[in-house]
Amino acid sequence: LGQLASGIAHDFNNALMPIMGYSDLLLTVPNILNDLEKVKKYLEMIRTSSEDAKDVVDRLRSFYKTQSDKEAFIKVDLNNIIHQVVNLTKPRWKDQSLSNGVTIDILTDLNDIPYINGIESELREALTNLILNSVDAIKLNGIIILRTYCNGDTVTVNVIDNGCGMTDAVLSRCFDPFFSTKGEDGTGLGLSVVYGVIQRHKGSIDVKSKPGEGTTFTISFPALKNDIKEKKEQKTTDVYLKPLHILVVDDDPIVREIISEFLEKDGYTYEFSNNGREGLTKFKSNKFDLVITDKAMPDISGDQLASILREISPQTPIIMLTGFGSIMSSAGEIPDTVDCLLSKPLKLQDFRNAIRDVMEKYN
Numbered sequence: 096l097g098q099l100a101s102g103i104a105h106d107f108n109n110a111l112m113p114i115m116g117y118s119d120l121l122l123t124v125p126n127i128l129n130d131l132e133k134v135k136k137y138l139e140m141i142r143t144s145s146e147d148a149k150d151v152v153d154r155l156r157s158f159y160k161t162q163s164d165k166e167a168f169i170k171v172d173l174n175n176i177i178h179q180v181v182n183l184t185k186p187r188w189k190d191q192s193l194s195n196g197v198t199i200d201i202l203t204d205l206n207d208i209p210y211i212n213g214i215e216s217e218l219r220e221a222l223t224n225l226i227l228n229s230v231d232a233i234k235l236n237g238i239i240i241l242r243t244y245c246n247g248d249t250v251t252v253n254v255i256d257n258g259c260g261m262t263d264a265v266l267s268r269c270f271d272p273f274f275s276t277k278g279e280d281g282t283g284l285g286l287s288v289v290y291g292v293i294q295r296h297k298g299s300i301d302v303k304s305k306p307g308e309g310t311t312f313t314i315s316f317p318a319l320k321n322d323i324k325e326k327k328e329q330k331t332t333d334v335y336l337k338p339l340h341i342l343v344v345d346d347d348p349i350v351r352e353i354i355s356e357f358l359e360k361d362g363y364t365y366e367f368s369n370n371g372r373e374g375l376t377k378f379k380s381n382k383f384d385l386v387i388t389d390k391a392m393p394d395i396s397g398d399q400l401a402s403i404l405r406e407i408s409p410q411t412p413i414i415m416l417t418g419f420g421s422i423m424s425s426a427g428e429i430p431d432t433v434d435c436l437l438s439k440p441l442k443l444q445d446f447r448n449a450i451r452d453v454m455e456k457y458n
């Protein structure tokens with residue numbers, strides 16, 4: 096588990112970086128909030144990155160469940176992934192480098208390429224790792240070039256930098272897990288993650304490097320032939336339109352804030368309880384159409400609350416929220432006292448779907 100855990104931590108930290116970087120910019124750059132275009136762009140990147148972080152955790156979960164990986168593969172435009180990754184890593188290669196006296200430019204040379212069959216979050220993760228290695232390799236001023244092209248039935252991406260390069264000794268070990276020349280600053284996991292991603296995508300990776308000149312990584316993927324399935328359409332939002340009065344039991348103020356925004360948006364009314372005991376009292380003294388409860392709570396847990404409520408009122412739907420920690424122990428199992436299990440962080444779309452599904456189930 097040690098290796099797995101540090102791999103997860105590594106991927107997770109990479110996903111957190113843009114979230115921290117961009118929220119930092121939004122909070123600290125004077126007047127930035129007046130530039131709505133920019134605010135929207137930053138928020139979009141924060142969202143993409145949060146989704147990636149969530150995928151990292153889901154990957155951990157799928158380690159415990161039977162692999163249903165195939166479903167995660169969709170038709171992917173690598174050029175688009177590269178655009179995203181360049182933006183997502185910008186706090187690192189632009190702002191942070193500048194403050195260390197390093198100037199880095201990223202040039203993109205993105206050509207017409209076919210789609211590939213891929214997992215977007217994993218591809219972003221792999222490219223992020225390559226870019227961050229190039230950033231680390233550039234000690235003063237440097238350029239990173241990202242190029243895509245197609246030859247025959249493969250799609251190729253080059254990540255080229257004019258950084259410090261690698262000696263043959265380093266080159267021969269760079270893909271080894273935990274091999275790093277960066278001491279405290281390195282985990283040595285970046286390239287082994289890249290390698291794993293490329294393998295899962297049935298691709299190949301090659302690296303050329305010379306000390307003092309720079310490094311070129313070349314990764315190739317099989318191009319998608321026309322007959323492969325399209326990106327799964329997101330279920331369109333059918334908001335459950337009837338008015339609902341909802342009891343929400345959660346002790347986390349941030350979760351409550353988000354849930355109240357979501358519920359108000361769709362015109363529902365709600366009451367909050369801080370804990371299971373209070374929730375139970377509220378439930379007995381009022382009429383609710385739906386209960387949403389956190390799982391891990393001190394005193395009465397969400398599971399206990401759900402089974403008590405089931406006894407009192409079998410016709411009231413219950414949605415349970417679970418946080419990070421409990422994902423491992425629950426491993427995706429839904430307790431039979433609840434109708435639906437939602438994992439945090441919550442996405443509006445999932446939340447709406449859950450409400451609609453459980454309400455339709457009882458009506």
Ligand SMILES: Nc1ncnc2c1ncn2[C@@H]1O[C@H](COP(=O)(O)OP(=O)(O)O)[C@@H](O)[C@H]1O
Pocket residue numbers: 224228229232256258259260261265269270274275276277280281282283284285286287309310
């Ligand atoms: N673009 C690059 N330029 C120079 N050296 C690199 C580059 N990419 C990887 N390396 C070398 O490979 C090693 C392993 O990389 P990686 O697996 O990402 O771990 P880490 O970045 O944590 O050290 C690095 O420590 C570095 O010595």
Ligand SMILES: [Mg+2]
Pocket residue numbers: 224227228283284285286
């Ligand atoms: Mg690295």
